[in-house]
Amino acid sequence: xxxxxxxxxxxxxxxxGYAAASVRRIANKAGITHQAVFxxxxxxxxxxxxxxxxxxxxxxxxxxxxxxxxxxxxxxWDVVRDPGATxxxxxxxxxxNHNDAxxxxxxxxxxxxxxxxxxxxxxxxxxxGITPRLxxxxxxxxxxxxxxxxxxxxVLGITTGHEEAEALVEASFAHFESRGESESHVEPVVGxxxxxx
Amino acid sequence: xxxxxxxxxxxxxxxxGYAAASVRRIANKAGITHQAVFxxxxxxxxxxxxxxxxxxxxxxxxxxxxxxxxxxxxxxWDVVRDPGATxxxxxxxxxxNHNDAxxxxxxxxxxxxxxxxxxxxxxxxxxxGITPRLxxxxxxxxxxxxxxxxxxxxVLGITTGHEEAEALVEASFAHFESRGESESHVEPVVGxxxxxx
DNA sequence: TTTCAATTCGACCGAGTGGTCCAAAATTGA
DNA sequence: TCAATTTTGGACCACTCGGTCGAATTGAAA
Numbered sequence: 188x189x190x191x192x193x194x195x196x197x198x199x200x201x202x203x204g205y206a207a208a209s210v211r212r213i214a215n216k217a218g219i220t221h222q223a224v225f226x227x228x229x230x231x232x233x234x235x236x237x238x239x240x241x242x243x244x245x246x247x248x249x250x251x252x253x254x255x256x257x258x259x260x261x262x263x264w265d266v267v268r269d270p271g272a273t274x275x276x277x278x279x280x281x282x283x284n285h286n287d288a289x290x291x292x293x294x295x296x297x298x299x300x301x302x303x304x305x306x307x308x309x310x311x312x313x314x315x316g317i318t319p320r321l322x323x324x325x326x327x328x329x330x331x332x333x334x335x336x337x338x339x340x341x342v343l344g345i346t347t348g349h350e351e352a353e354a355l356v357e358a359s360f361a362h363f364e365s366r367g368e369s370e371s372h373v374e375p376v377v378g379x380x381x382x383x384x
Numbered sequence: 385x386x387x388x389x390x391x392x393x394x395x396x397x398x399x400x401g402y403a404a405a406s407v408r409r410i411a412n413k414a415g416i417t418h419q420a421v422f423x424x425x426x427x428x429x430x431x432x433x434x435x436x437x438x439x440x441x442x443x444x445x446x447x448x449x450x451x452x453x454x455x456x457x458x459x460x461w462d463v464v465r466d467p468g469a470t471x472x473x474x475x476x477x478x479x480x481n482h483n484d485a486x487x488x489x490x491x492x493x494x495x496x497x498x499x500x501x502x503x504x505x506x507x508x509x510x511x512x513g514i515t516p517r518l519x520x521x522x523x524x525x526x527x528x529x530x531x532x533x534x535x536x537x538x539v540l541g542i543t544t545g546h547e548e549a550e551a552l553v554e555a556s557f558a559h560f561e562s563r564g565e566s567e568s569h570v571e572p573v574v575g576x577x578x579x580x581x
Numbered sequence: 582t583t584t585c586a587a588t589t590c591g592a593c594c595g596a597g598t599g600g601t602c603c604a605a606a607a608t609t610g611a
Numbered sequence: 612t613c614a615a616t617t618t619t620g621g622a623c624c625a626c627t628c629g630g631t632c633g634a635a636t637t638g639a640a641a
Contacts, residue, residue, distance in 0.1 A: 230599080
């Protein structure tokens with residue numbers, strides 16, 4: 188039941204925005220009365236917090252998978268660039284802007300995400316003996332920054348320069364993967380929450 | 385009166401988010417009754433659209449000033465990194481996600497912004513005889529992407545890696561503002577990325 | 582001072598909000 | 612079967628929402 192409510196909350200947030208994420212609307216989407224929401228979560232804020240934690244944990248897991256891939260940097264890129272994540276992420280960022288509890292939660296997870304990515308990049312580069320000009324942290328920051336902008340712009344219908352950007356990133360990947368590696372496929376994942384954005 | 389209402393709307397949006405940007409709250413902040421909003425703007429959506437247009441036009445002017453500066457790239461960076469703009473921008477982006485009129489408006493302006501920046505960067509580089517490894521468009525995209533991430537993270541209280549990022553951008557500026565006479569012009573940001581560093 | 586448009590106000594509408602209380606069911610596990 | 616857990620239904624509270632209507636008020640020009 189909690190799962191069903193979180194699913195409904197996520198759908199509403201994604202489709203109609205946080206302004207429409209009322210207890211009654213979410214309950215209705217889950218096919219349930221609004222009292223049940225209070226029964227399970229106590230309040231609207233707890234519901235939304237639980238939703239964010241779930242999404243963030245899912246994102247964390249995907250990053251973990253990326254870490255274990257033999258092309259971790261490319262895998263991170265794929266995870267972070269997922270449009271499904273960005274829609275929810277944008278709503279939650281806006282929500283966090285005016286909700287201290289959500290903001291604190293996001294900040295905590297964001298640090299985790301970064302640490303995870305940095306560790307993956309470090310390990311990968313060390314394994315291959317590549318000495319980067321940019322620190323792993325900068326690779327993580329730039330990757331996330333670029334991915335978010337591309338996804339956000341795509342939502343707006345803007346694609347100018349995107350091909351060039353993708354090509355640039357692709358070229359970077361080629362370098363990162365330069366020491367003979369095998370083919371690996373990273374499945375596209377949906378619903379990822381990049382560090383809030 | 386319209387100006388006063390737009391100011392109030394901007395303040396509410398900034399401080400409490402688009403979910404709280406109700407006609408009554410905005411009117412109250414402006415010290416008038418809510419009916420006046422309908423009198424002047426016809427509807428809530430028109431008010432918000434007018435607000436966005438005003439903000440976007442202001443941003444456009446700032447970019448124009450940056451264009452005329454003798455350090456246009458640095459000036460663009462300063463404009464784009466302004467936290468004040470980002471707070472409002474985030475709300476409006478979230479709003480646009482569920483409002484076609486706002487989304488269309490944003491898309492239109494976003495293209496203008498990009499074109500302006502690209503033109504400024506192109507002109508600057510041409511004036512100095514610098515042949516960039518990265519196209520002006522990519523400089524614009526990367527600059528904006530990085531600036532947004534830094535500002536958003538700062539709001540969350542995250543500053544890990546920000547110093548390094550600023551230093552990197554600073555180094556790029558140093559290059560862009562140099563005379564392009566030597567043969568090895570590798571902008572730090574670009575070079576690092578494309579060399580896989 | 583009159584006239585007329587611009588502006589403001591009070592009252593109202595139907596609907597939705599988060600949240601609570603309680604009694605009646607339905608479901609479950611032992 | 613019995614008891615505990617889960618879920619619903621209904622009513623309620625005080626409040627806010629976007630929006631409308633018509634009457635009252637202003638202010639400036641004639």
